[in-house]
Amino acid sequence: xxxxxxxxxxxxxxxxxxxxxxxxxxxxxxxxxxxxxxxxxxxxxxxxxxxxxxxxxxxxxxxxxxxxxxxxxxxxxxxxxxxxxxxxxxxxxxxxxxxxxxxxxxxxxxxxxxxxxxxxxxxxxxxxxxxxxxxxxxxxxxxxxxxxxxxxxxxxxxxxxxxxxxxxxxxxxxxxxxxxxxxxxx
Numbered sequence: 001x002x003x004x005x006x007x008x009x010x011x012x013x014x015x016x017x018x019x020x021x022x023x024x025x026x027x028x029x030x031x032x033x034x035x036x037x038x039x040x041x042x043x044x045x046x047x048x049x050x051x052x053x054x055x056x057x058x059x060x061x062x063x064x065x066x067x068x069x070x071x072x073x074x075x076x077x078x079x080x081x082x083x084x085x086x087x088x089x090x091x092x093x094x095x096x097x098x099x100x101x102x103x104x105x106x107x108x109x110x111x112x113x114x115x116x117x118x119x120x121x122x123x124x125x126x127x128x129x130x131x132x133x134x135x136x137x138x139x140x141x142x143x144x145x146x147x148x149x150x151x152x153x154x155x156x157x158x159x160x161x162x163x164x165x166x167x168x169x170x171x172x173x174x175x176x177x178x179x180x181x182x183x184x185x186x
Contacts, residue, residue: 004164015053021166024152025159027175031115034153035105036066039098041149042140043089051089058087063098068109072102097140104137123155123176130156 010017028034040059044052052059062085064070074082082088082095105115112118122133127147134141141149150156154175160167171178 004161015050019053025154025166025170025175026173027154029116031105031109032066032068034115034119035068035102036060037153038101038149039063039066041145041152042097043094045140045145047089055088058085062088068102068105071099072106074099094140097138101138119155120176127156
């Protein structure tokens with residue numbers, strides 16, 4: 001089997017190998033899961049991805065499985081609960097960003113039907129264009145966060161090398177970056 005260089009140094013049961021083989025770069029169509037990935041990417045800022053992957057289940061539990069409507073309705077007690085939860089990243093700015101971004105996604109859903117539709121509407125865009133679009137709409141979304149979010153969800157190329165076994169599997173999933181832009185969607 002051929003893998004991306006980084007993965008060659010990990011064991012088959014490592015959180016990185018599992019993520020690489022089953023999630024990274026694969027399209028996500030469900031808005032709650034897209035929101036989850038965005039929050040996880042935001043929480044990774046300044047930390048290792050290993051930390052986030054090891055805490056992933058805790059994040060899902062703490063944020064009500066990333067149910068956008070529930071997170072958007074969080075009040076002060078929820079903020080304090082999250083800031084006191086040692087199972088996740090306890091950073092006030094990142095917690096506030098999650099709540100704010102959930103509310104933004106609710107607005108996007110009203111306007112575009114879904115967060116996924118909104119992403120498709122802006123595809124294809126360059127990384128720089130994506131960053132501008134995200135910064136206009138969301139909090140805590142710099143260049144690296146936006147890039148990783150879009151690569152990890154199939155909107156930008158680069159998640160796997162072409163000779164990686166997972167790349168071949170990914171081609172069958174037809175991530176957005178492999179598809180031609182349909183006319184009239186922007």
